[in-house]
């Protein structure tokens with residue numbers, strides 16, 4: 001039996017989630033970019049997504065894309081985070097396309113691409129309400145005209161973000177606004193765009209209900225495929241698996257203790273003043289996991305009777321008084337992860353990974 005703190009990854013469930021997402025989208029003429037940033041683009045997991053039918057990938061970090069290239073992935077890759085001016089040579093070398101909102105950066109991508117005789121695809125990000133990256137619709141035309149003059153780059157289409165900064169939901173209204181900008185820019189360009197990219201996981205719901213505006217032909221999906229959840233709509237996606245990732249952590253202490261600390265009160269290890277409710281003496285467990293691996297808010301115990309009380313850098317404290325199982329020192333506690341938890345756990349060098357159902 002595996003011991004310690006480790007992430008168990010069910011590759012078959014990930015492949016299933018990939019396939020179901022692809023099929024749903026294909027039925028509405030939407031292509032899927034498989035987004036790999038949620039798990040630091042670990043090659044075994046990317047392979048499972050490819051087994052599930054994903055043919056194009058995207059990541060926010062160039063480091064992750066470089067790792068995939070070094071691991072032999074030749075697929076189409078899009079850089080999701082608008083590029084830094086300082087990385088345009090590498091962006092052109094390692095990726096096929098990037099999302100962009102700054103003319104100055106596109107101009108430099110153009111020089112980087114032209115100087116090595118390559119063509120780099122640009123997706124112009126358009127602001128339609130969530131207020132993260134993106135050109136205001138009224139500024140997009142001028143940028144389109146200027147980019148048409150640049151060698152080495154080609155506007156492959158437009159895109160937008162939803163539910164990222166502003167928590168704005170994708171709707172027929174804001175995605176139709178994106179399609180309208182796409183039409184205007186295509187008229188200026190004089191050719192049809194390859195992509196009108198309508199967001200990420202939070203846009204899947206519109207596709208599933210058949211309400212996606214017809215002009216949208218691409219989604220960039222991470223969370224749904226990985227976790228089967230849609231945080232922006234605060235729901236599980238019923239046709240996807242929610243348990244492809246399970247975090248296990250070994251129990252290192254089990255004791256009955258008072259629920260309120262005693263002695264003179266200062267600040268906790270992170271400079272906060274902790275507040276406690278007096279629930280009397282309760283049974284508690286400590287697991288070999290802490291904030292260095294993930295903030296407590298990133299994890300949820302599978303056992304509904306277990307509650308996370310708090311965590312310091314290396315210890316996580318759980319109330320197990322009402323637990324369904326009898327937890328002992330040396331046993332394992334199982335956690336479900338949210339996107340934040342998955343991001344953190346996959347970048348912790350202290351958490352091993354175990355793969356299940358390898359193809």
Ligand SMILES: *Cc1c(COP(=O)(O)O)cnc(C)c1O
Nearest residue numbers: 035060080200201220221222223
């Ligand atoms: C992270 C990211 C996505 C994927 O979002 P999910 O909610 O994980 O599907 C899509 N587009 C951009 C620009 C991103 O940064």
